[in-house]
Structures are given as structure tokens and as C-alpha cells.
Amino acid sequence: MPVKIYLAGPEVFLSNAREMLDVKAALAREAGFTPISPGDLLIPPADTKIEHGCNINAVDEQMMIEADAVIANLTPFRGIAADTGTSYELGFMCALGKPVFAYTNVAANHFTRIMRYYGDVSTQDETGRYRGADGLSIENFDMADNLMLHGGIVRRGGVVVVSDAPADALYTDLTAFKECLAIAARKLL
């Protein structure tokens, strides 16, 4: 039985999206998986933008339902945290009880990135919790992103592979993806 793996991540937004999705799919095939990528299917036409977005959601959710596992690219996207669509998909697969694996191309962890967001200025409240100038607490769990994401993966026996890609290859460097694939292959194949 082929093991189908859903490749979640913000690659769909790249100017070379098709190429990147194809390269990741080829690597997944080489590792022994049957890859499923968002954007692989034709999207049914729609009368409104919202309906069009809903049609894409429907196709992607169906792909996740058919997949046996997921590798999610949690590289921070347009800001300090993972892409929200990828975060949704990771939660979706965790709820379905499917094996989950993830990677990020940014070595600085969630805490470090939030600290930078606050210009590395923070205070500690009476419970020892770090807070930014706006009073918001700064999660400090040695994790790559919000604890729901990283914790959801670790608790299911998955891994979060952390790499340190050059700034100009943040969404194209595949070092961490390959390592993630190898780990997933050892667990699932």
C-alpha cells in the first residue's frame, strides 16, 4: 500500500510555486512516499472570490482526508510565525490522528523571534513570564512556533526539524525538508 503524504506549506505563494511543489513531490517519491500537494488539482470555477476560496479549501481538505501523514513547512511567513493556512492544516491532520512531521528553515525559535519583534526589550511579571511592551506574554517553551503546533507534533511522536537557511533561500532551501522526509520514511515505510 502506498503511503500518501500531504506537503503543507507556503510554497503555493511562491512565484515558482509549481517548480517548488514538483521538486518536493519528487523528493517525497524518492523517499518512498506518494506525495499530495495543494495546488495539484484543478479548482472548480466560482462566481465570487469567496466561493473560489472555498473551493480551494474543499480540495485541500479532501487531499488531507486522503493522505496518511503530513509534512508541514513552518518557516515563518510574512512575519514572525508560521503561515496560518499551514497552521490550520497541521491542526486538521492532528485531529484526524494522522502522523505529523514539520520543519522550519529559521533557526531562531519562537521565543527568540517574538523577543526580536519587541526589539529584545521585555519585562518579567510576578510569575516570571516574559512580556513585551504591549503587555502580551512571550511564549518561552523552546519551541519552533506556538505550543499548539510544536506540542501537537511532539506529543504524536513527530519531529520538528530546525534548519538555518540563508535569507534568500528561506522558502526554497530543502535541507530540513529532506531530513524530515528521511525521518518520516523511517517511521512510516
Add this chain to the structure above:
Amino acid sequence: MPVKIYLAGPEVFLSNAREMLDVKAALAREAGFTPISPGDLLIPPADTKIEHGCNINAVDEQMMIEADAVIANLTPFRGIAADTGTSYELGFMCALGKPVFAYTNVAANHFTRIMRYYGDVSTQDETGRYRGADGLSIENFDMADNLMLHGGIVRRGGVVVVSDAPADALYTDLTAFKECLAIAARKLL
């Protein structure tokens, strides 16, 4: 039978988190629901930060499994998009097939916020897709956030209530939350 509603959102990070969670829970009770909020239970102690984070994830996921529905606060958090933890939780509840409702306190939609991120400078590629200076495509679906989130809600018959809170009440204004509660109550109670 009480209908249990999980209150997802970045309120847990506020300096007055307890107060805000309590106010939201009280409003949910007034609307006829049994509220469940992250942070309501004692978290088992742990030896490492990662284990502690995992314990919080476990408690929150258990709450979602016990809940009958969710109201997610998708107000942009430390950037232009929703909190990644809340995005994960929304995907989790969608996969479980539970009714989902959401709101945001920022009226500018996902497209408008991404455009602002690029200083309102964009180009259109040969397919008509808008792209930022970094080449990344700018989702243009009249949605409040990434299409997986907004589409996942709409496709399930839920709503995304959009409000326009003052900047200093972005995480405390409850106008949209109350409207969302009223809609959820009409559908579920």
C-alpha cells in the same frame, strides 16, 4: 444537554488574560452555552519547557475534543495574520466536524493587510495574480485570513464576523464576539 463551546483566541497572552477569559465565558453562559476556555485547568508540572508546552497542548486538545463547537478570535496577532495557535485549533475543530464560528476585530481583510505589508506596492503576474516585491502571491478572496481558515468556516455553515475595534481595544473589544455568540446560539441552541 448543555452545548459546550470552546473559546479559542490569543486572549491567553494578555496581561489581563484571566479577566478577559472570564468575561468571555460569562457572556457565553448568558447566551446559553457552557464555555470552555484554554487556561481553565491546572497544567501538570514538567521537567522541561518543551514538556510543559506539550502538557498545555494536551489539555487544550482534550478541551476541544470535549467541546461541541468553537468560536475563534482571528484578530491579527503580532503581525498581519491570525494567531498560529488559534489557526491550529480552528483546523482541529473543523477536522472533528464540529460547528465553527469566528470573528476578527480588524475590518481590513486579508488582501488589504498583505497589501499594506508590501507598502501597497504590488504587481500583477500573467495570470492576474497580485504579487509583492518578494514575488509572493497576495491572496485575494475577500476573506478575513488565509482561505483555509475563512473557507473552512464558511463551507461548514459558520460565519466570520468582522468588526472594527479601536487600536487600543484590539484584543478586548467584545462587539464582534457578542455578535458571533448570538449567531452560534441561534444555530446551536
